[in-house]
Amino acid sequence: MRVVIAEDLALLRDGLTRLLEAYDFKVVAAVDNGPSLLPALLEHRPDVAVIDVRLPPTFTDEGLQAAIAARDAVPGMPVLVLSQHVEPLYARELLSDRKGGVGYLLKDRVSHVAQFVDAVRRVAAGGTAMDPEVVSQLLARNEPPLAALTGREREVLGQMAEGRSNGAIAAKLFIGEKAVSKHISSIFTKLDLPVSDDDHRRVLAVLAYLNS
């Protein structure tokens, strides 16, 4: 799988490159600043891009802007955005095109190597990977339809919003896949969301709901 990396700190850039190459990714470009990121993305058309939000020269959010611009130019180009802090506001902007292939994680998550690599693969396959911190902030608002969910349903919803498939949710919560399906259909009824068999689409529907 071909990857473009954008990270300005050499230590982290090399670390990411080494980590991904150890898992059979091929790093086709590793850029260290904002202006050269978008051309690199458009030139290499990677299977997935791993991008730091804050990059030189202004150290604001040019990584995020480049990711959004790249997905404007190439709809659905898989991007995994990393940052030292996560904001639901940025998640909303990343998800606003309602296409899959989006990830938004805290940089800390890299230290859980297996989970991180899983997230990169999921994003490359058109799925999503949202940081648990974003999801918990999204779920924090205890408004009526959300408040009607049971504790277990909230757990399932949270796992789903992070981008996990039914099987992964079942494994994580130590329940059967059937039980997960049951919870999910109950959640979708309570929140009045369109039902879909496709995992990715379900996740996007949930995220769109939480982000509205």
Add this chain to the structure above:
Amino acid sequence: MDSRDWIRDGIRAVAGGVLGVALAITNIPLFVLFVVSLVLTPVLGIGLVLLPLVTALVRFRARLARRLAATFGMPIARPYRPAPESRGPLVRYRWIITDPATWRDFAWLLPGAVAGLVLGVLSLAVPLYGIEGILLLPLWIWLGTGDYGYGAVWPIETVGEGFLSLPQGTVILAIGLAMAPYLRRADAYLAKLFLAPTRNAELRLRVSQLTVTRADTVDAQAAELRRIERDLHDGAQARLVALGMTIGLAEEMVDTNPAKARKLLAEARETSSDALVELRHLVRGIHPPVLAERGLEGAVRALAMALPIPTAVGASVPGRLDTPVESAAYFAVAEVLANVTRHSFAHHVEVQLWHSDGLLTMRVADDGLGGADPAGGTGLRGIERRLAAFDGTMSLSSPPGGPTVVTMELPCALSSPRISPSSGTA
């Protein structure tokens, strides 16, 4: 402008004129008292006691004049020097005598009285004459003819001529009402000439105000640095030490007890992510990353999304503020919003930010219980102090039952949007 607006303004100004007349009359006895107490100073020292009393009255009168001027759009600052600590009569006498503002107040008493009387009577007389003209016609018909006239027609001899008083009266009333606010402003302008601080006094006031806000700012900053130091020392730093120890232990055990070493490494990873969480919280408290990345508007929007109460944000701040001002503005809004979530029981919050004429205004309104008291709690006081460092102000309106509206103003310039290189690291 709505026609009702200028009529209302006119009526208000006429009422202000009447009040001005009543107040102007009190100037004359005050003038006499002041002169008497000055003259009596050498005689048995009666003036030593009397002058401070009379000055207090004069200053009270001047305060009313300033307030009246402020209601008609001309705020006048207080020019007086701060009162001395000592209550000794000689010290207080000296304080009064040496303050130029005392003499300027005194100089104002007579011209102020004349202006108040003339302008006040004029602003009342013209509309009254207009009303007379409007009401005269029916009155005149009712009473029968007499030696009577109005406006340009004098005397009125026929009913036809009588009808002319109606449009004349209307025009005169309108002129009177339209004119009254200008007369008030003229009165206020005269008061300002005498009662406002001189350039010198203004600078003196400014210096004492800056001394206070600077001391506050320095104190607050020192306390903040101390808090950061302690947080780093007890938090991230301690965890990094523990991390080093755990990794060292694992290193020792890799050969002899690989299972144990693996467990220690997992523990080390946990510790490292705890340290990161702590650092993240700390950074958020120093300067939130989203503020550096998106400026005030974006940061407030991000903040609003994280609140448990639905919060609408409206903003018109086309550009970036200077970093220190931006940070003060952000933390002020954040503190107000934190107060709202803690105390208001509101269902809806609205945040408005706008910048015009070199002034950033931030308004937070909620539909909660109201009854917020700026004196209670340190939160609002802290916001005031934060803003005061940049000459900003905060005002609070919170009647019991709500709604609560906090308005904060911060004078500042805007730089052009999206050019704000900061030297932070990712």
